[in-house]
Amino acid sequence: MTSAIVVSGLHKSYGATHALDGLDLEVTTGEVHGFLGPNGAGKSTTIRVLLGLLRGDEGDVSLLGGDPWRDAAQLHRRLAYVPGDVNLWPNLTGGEVIDLLGRLRGGLDPKKRDDLLRRFDLDPTKKGRTYSKGNRQKVALVAALASDVELLILDEPTSGLDPLMEEVFRQCIEEERQRDRTVLLSSHILSEVEALCDRISIIRRGKVVETGTMSDLRHLTRTSIQAELSAAPNGLASLPGVHSLDVEGNRVHCEVDTAQLDAVMRELAASGIKSLVAQPPTLEELFLRHYEDDSVAAS
Amino acid sequence: MSDFVGTGTLVRLALRRDRVLIPTWIAVFVVMAAGSAQATMDLYTDVASRVEAARTTNASPALVSLYGRIFDETSLGELSLFKLTAFGAALVGLLASILVVRHTRAEEESGRLELLSAGVLGRYAALTAALLVSTGTVVVLGLLTALALIGLGLPAAGSFAFGLIWITAGLSFAGVGALVAQLTEGARTANGFTAIVLGVSYVLRAIGDSSSDGKSEWVSWLSPIGWSQQIRAFAGDRYVVVLLPLAFLALLVTGALALIRRRDVGAGLVRPRPGPAVGAPSLRSPLALAWRLHRGSLYGWGFAFLLLGLLVGNIASNVDGFVTSDSAREMVQKLGGVQAITDAFLSTEMGMVGLLASAYGIQAALRLRSEETALRAEPLLATGVTRTRWLASHVLMALLGTGALIMIAGLGSGLSSGASLGNVGHQVPRMLAAAAVQLPAIWLVTALVVALFGLAPKLVTASWALYGLFLLIGQFGALFNLPQAVINLSPYGHTPRLPGGTFTLTPVLALTAIAAALLAAGLTTFRRRDIG
Numbered sequence: 154m155t156s157a158i159v160v161s162g163l164h165k166s167y168g169a170t171h172a173l174d175g176l177d178l179e180v181t182t183g184e185v186h187g188f189l190g191p192n193g194a195g196k197s198t199t200i201r202v203l204l205g206l207l208r209g210d211e212g213d214v215s216l217l218g219g220d221p222w223r224d225a226a227q228l229h230r231r232l233a234y235v236p237g238d239v240n241l242w243p244n245l246t247g248g249e250v251i252d253l254l255g256r257l258r259g260g261l262d263p264k265k266r267d268d269l270l271r272r273f274d275l276d277p278t279k280k281g282r283t284y285s286k287g288n289r290q291k292v293a294l295v296a297a298l299a300s301d302v303e304l305l306i307l308d309e310p311t312s313g314l315d316p317l318m319e320e321v322f323r324q325c326i327e328e329e330r331q332r333d334r335t336v337l338l339s340s341h342i343l344s345e346v347e348a349l350c351d352r353i354s355i356i357r358r359g360k361v362v363e364t365g366t367m368s369d370l371r372h373l374t375r376t377s378i379q380a381e382l383s384a385a386p387n388g389l390a391s392l393p394g395v396h397s398l399d400v401e402g403n404r405v406h407c408e409v410d411t412a413q414l415d416a417v418m419r420e421l422a423a424s425g426i427k428s429l430v431a432q433p434p435t436l437e438e439l440f441l442r443h444y445e446d447d448s449v450a451a452s
Numbered sequence: 453m454s455d456f457v458g459t460g461t462l463v464r465l466a467l468r469r470d471r472v473l474i475p476t477w478i479a480v481f482v483v484m485a486a487g488s489a490q491a492t493m494d495l496y497t498d499v500a501s502r503v504e505a506a507r508t509t510n511a512s513p514a515l516v517s518l519y520g521r522i523f524d525e526t527s528l529g530e531l532s533l534f535k536l537t538a539f540g541a542a543l544v545g546l547l548a549s550i551l552v553v554r555h556t557r558a559e560e561e562s563g564r565l566e567l568l569s570a571g572v573l574g575r576y577a578a579l580t581a582a583l584l585v586s587t588g589t590v591v592v593l594g595l596l597t598a599l600a601l602i603g604l605g606l607p608a609a610g611s612f613a614f615g616l617i618w619i620t621a622g623l624s625f626a627g628v629g630a631l632v633a634q635l636t637e638g639a640r641t642a643n644g645f646t647a648i649v650l651g652v653s654y655v656l657r658a659i660g661d662s663s664s665d666g667k668s669e670w671v672s673w674l675s676p677i678g679w680s681q682q683i684r685a686f687a688g689d690r691y692v693v694v695l696l697p698l699a700f701l702a703l704l705v706t707g708a709l710a711l712i713r714r715r716d717v718g719a720g721l722v723r724p725r726p727g728p729a730v731g732a733p734s735l736r737s738p739l740a741l742a743w744r745l746h747r748g749s750l751y752g753w754g755f756a757f758l759l760l761g762l763l764v765g766n767i768a769s770n771v772d773g774f775v776t777s778d779s780a781r782e783m784v785q786k787l788g789g790v791q792a793i794t795d796a797f798l799s800t801e802m803g804m805v806g807l808l809a810s811a812y813g814i815q816a817a818l819r820l821r822s823e824e825t826a827l828r829a830e831p832l833l834a835t836g837v838t839r840t841r842w843l844a845s846h847v848l849m850a851l852l853g854t855g856a857l858i859m860i861a862g863l864g865s866g867l868s869s870g871a872s873l874g875n876v877g878h879q880v881p882r883m884l885a886a887a888a889v890q891l892p893a894i895w896l897v898t899a900l901v902v903a904l905f906g907l908a909p910k911l912v913t914a915s916w917a918l919y920g921l922f923l924l925i926g927q928f929g930a931l932f933n934l935p936q937a938v939i940n941l942s943p944y945g946h947t948p949r950l951p952g953g954t955f956t957l958t959p960v961l962a963l964t965a966i967a968a969a970l971l972a973a974g975l976t977t978f979r980r981r982d983i984g
């Protein structure tokens with residue numbers, strides 16, 4: 154397993170704002186890696202450092218085996234980038250922008266280009282200033298997806314796309330995964346990340362706080378359990394991983410770390426289960442937990 | 453009335469946004485007028501010296517076409533301010549129209565206006581607010597100038613008339629700004645249209661004012677700047693002429709309002725047409741892209757420079773006609789004869805053309821920054837394009853563009869002066885050389901933008917301020933008795949005065965070397981800094 158991206162201990166500040174605060178990130182070659190985090194967490198900043206557009210203050214960054222600051226142009230021929238805010242030249246048509254960007258990366262596949270234009274339902278003859286936000290985004294996406302590159306770096310690529318187009322985008326990324334291309338996908342849309350990504354990293358205030366596969370992270374979530382027992386439970390409170398325990402006679406309500414589920418179920422069964430409702434864990438919870446902490450910290 | 457809802461809010465918003473810009477500009481103009489008047493009063497203490505100075509000016513086609521005629525040769529006020537009459541009026545006009553476009557089309561282009569229109573805003577509110585801000589600014593500017601002049605001891609009636617010259621020019625071009633802002637979808641293009649109207653107005657009055665036999669004097673009346681001049685401050689104070697620019701403003705605003713009724717928010721009257729679905733095979737390098745981005749404005753400037761060159765050459769060949777009176781003939785002899793005067797005129801005008809070409813160079817080099825802040829540099833720099841190549845593409849457009857412009861003007865002036873003097877073969881190479889020697893100073897100023905872009909990108913628009921400073925040093929340095937060290941700061945002062953003067957290599961090489969050093973500094977610092 155080689156790594157397409159390795160970042161360790163990255164710091165970056167803009168004047169007084171400490172945007173990245175010792176960030177570690179690893180993206181394995183061939184995987185689709187989700188990059189999640191609340192607004193202002195530092196996703197775009199990380200990506201800009203990875204592209205050599207910004208220079209990190211401290212820490213090591215390696216991209217496709219090279220140094221993105223020193224070897225920017227050579228490395229860029231092997232990747233395609235879709236920025237979060239796509240601005241086009243007012244007088245160039247979408248088709249011209251797609252071709253220009255593709256050629257500057259070292260070529261694009263004309264068949265794939267036409268196919269993508271059709272699937273994204275994009276008119277390439279319009280001038281830059283007449284595109285809507287979503288359509289500007291599509292121009293950048295088509296240019297990136299039609300390029301023959303090893304790595305795709307996508308910064309919130311679906312912002313502004315309608316649900317139909319989001320679906321097209323998902324299919325495209327699925328195809329890229331099958332071609333073993335590496336994708337770094339920054340996003341706010343949890344379902345998108347859940348559906349597409351092999352592994353995800355959650356970033357908060359300039360640090361990666363969780364990283365792993367979907368099931369790794371599911372482990373970090375809690376299952377909510379409601380049970381009616383034959384007798385009052387006794388050992389439940391002392392088990393690790395049990396939270397907000399609420400016992401009323403024979404009724405029990407608690408949140409359980411998914412990793413500790415087994416022990417808790419044994420304990421419950423020992424008291425005789427009459428009825429049981431278990432709410433499956435969602436990533437949303439984990440995610441919200443980090444997001445909420447963040448807004449609490451911010452306020 | 454609902455069409456105007458929200459005007460007050462927008463006026464306050466605009467005044468807030470421009471709370472530094474507007475007072476600064478007003479102060480610059482007032483100080484410029486007062487300083488010029490004070491310096492002249494100190495210099496010419498008696499009537500005889502004033503009359504002589506005025507006669508010399510009126511005998512020089514270069515000065516008359518550049519600044520306009522002095523109508524009353526005994527008037528202290530007119531002599532004090534003649535350099536700021538037409539020239540200042542043009543600058544006030546520029547300010548007024550930029551203000552209108554800035555608060556209408558530029559807002560619309562950025563989408564901010566849409567955000568506001570979704571609230572409660574009448575459809576005429578933006579334009580009305582912009583016009584109120586713009587005309588209000590020039591009225592205050594003109595009145596304060598008049599008060600400053602009265603304070604210095606100039607006649608009150610004349611001082612107000614002078615204020616009105618600037619105010620009326622501002623009003624005319626506020627109207628122009630209002631109209632062009634409706635025509636195009638881009639603020640840049642709208643300002644380009646204004647610049648063309650301004651340039652044509654200036655040239656028309658130059659033709660009329662410098663008409664030697666009075667036959668083409670009427671041409672000045674085709675120009676809004678000409679109308680303002682015809683108020684003739686300190687030389688009759690013809691207030692009634694004010695009606696002309698007022699009517700012009702009313703006409704243009706009516707037109708603009710009619711256009712607003714017929715178009716959508718964000719759209720222009722000129723609808724963009726669809727373009728090619730694929731990029732031409734040549735569109736494969738940053739340079740090709742830069743050419744696409746710069747060529748439209750370069751063609752426009754090129755055409756204007758050709759006309760300007762032809763005009764300058766044509767006026768030069770009329771120098772003879774200026775020499776009508778005996779006293780003028782005597783003056784001409786003192787100044788070295790007709791040939792010397794023609795050459796002096798041509799070299800002065802070439803210097804002015806060089807200043808204009810620098811404005812193109814600055815604007816073209818500023819593209820670097822606008823591309824960066826509009827986030828259009830980022831996707832390019834995330835491809836195989838190095839920072840050096842990207843920077844070089846725009847810098848090359850600026851350097852070669854200014855080169856092309858100045859040579860076109862040189863060619864035009866050589867052709868037209870040669871044609872009427874009957875020595876094209878002699879005159880064309882002389883004028884091309886006169887054009888070429890302007891380049892090092894132009895490039896230095898352009899390179900200054902690049903250096904700032906690398907070193908202090910947030911301050912890059914200060915290049916306009918530096919340019920303005922060089923311009924003022926050149927125009928008023930001697931008059932204000934500035935120390936030589938300050939006068940030497942302006943690169944334009946070091947350009948050999950061709951045709952006619954002697955060519956010295958040292959300043960040309962020095963200017964070029966400084967320009968190269970600035971470019972190198974800009975490039976190395978840009979390669980090391982963050983993008984964005």
Ligand SMILES: Nc1ncnc2c1ncn2[C@@H]1O[C@H](COP(=O)(O)OP(=O)(O)OP(=O)(O)O)[C@@H](O)[C@H]1O
Pocket residue numbers: 167170171172190191192193194195196197198199237984
């Ligand atoms: N050019 C800049 N100058 C100053 N501060 C900046 C700049 N760019 C970003 N920041 C700050 O750095 C922090 C990280 O911003 P960044 O754009 O990386 O966040 P993000 O995770 O991409 O957020 P979003 O989800 O909103 O896109 C924020 O606090 C932001 O305000």
Ligand SMILES: [Mg+2]
Pocket residue numbers: 196197198237308
């Ligand atoms: Mg972002």
